[in-house]
Amino acid sequence: MSEFVLSHQVLVLNRLWQAVNVVDVRRAFCLLAQDHARVIHEEDETFRVFNTMEWFDFSRESEKDGDDLFIHTVRQKIRLPQIILLTVFDKLPSKELKFTRNNVFERDKHCCQYCGKKFDRKELNLDHVIPRDYGGKTSWENIVCSCVPCNMRKANRLPHEAGMRLIREPSKPKWRPFVSTIVRNPAYKSWRHFLDVAYWNVELDEG
Numbered sequence: 001m002s003e004f005v006l007s008h009q010v011l012v013l014n015r016l017w018q019a020v021n022v023v024d025v026r027r028a029f030c031l032l033a034q035d036h037a038r039v040i041h042e043e044d045e046t047f048r049v050f051n052t053m054e055w056f057d058f059s060r061e062s063e064k065d066g067d068d069l070f071i072h073t074v075r076q077k078i079r080l081p082q083i084i085l086l087t088v089f090d091k092l093p094s095k096e097l098k099f100t101r102n103n104v105f106e107r108d109k110h111c112c113q114y115c116g117k118k119f120d121r122k123e124l125n126l127d128h129v130i131p132r133d134y135g136g137k138t139s140w141e142n143i144v145c146s147c148v149p150c151n152m153r154k155a156n157r158l159p160h161e162a163g164m165r166l167i168r169e170p171s172k173p174k175w176r177p178f179v180s181t182i183v184r185n186p187a188y189k190s191w192r193h194f195l196d197v198a199y200w201n202v203e204l205d206e207g
């Protein structure tokens, strides 16, 4: 079983058929093995739902479809799922957006929040608007992307002390983090229907 196959992406839907996550095949098979998910399979724009055993049977029937769609185990070939549907209650989408470096970059659209210019990720720092020495917290409201020159200019001061100004007041974004990146780049055609729905249901920041 190759590592490459196991890293294939699988879209995860919650029980309301809303896209909530993307996982690799390995994780998808774990969820299926624990009976925490079903496979959704698109065929001619309709969606069929399979439980794990049904999916194994279906894999056997569809073996002629080309090797790239399958994962090879000792006993049989199993078709790679593209979408799974969660069946367990505790896997409803988390609306809570994680405070991560990645999500701060996404929120600030890779723009320095002082000069407004767009930068490559590795050229941006995370800046405490109110410096830690002044009691500034590491939080959505006090962390922004900043380019190296702006960061050096501001140093350990408040923005106005350095004669600088934020282009936007930082706050916690309302969107779910995975949606914006995956919508732009779906791994399979079968995902589109669910990503369209996810896209239109994303809560937008006002203003």
Ligand SMILES: [Zn+2]
Residues within 6 Å of the ligand: 112, 113, 114, 115, 116, 117, 146, 147, 148, 149, 150, 151
């Ligand atoms: Zn800058």
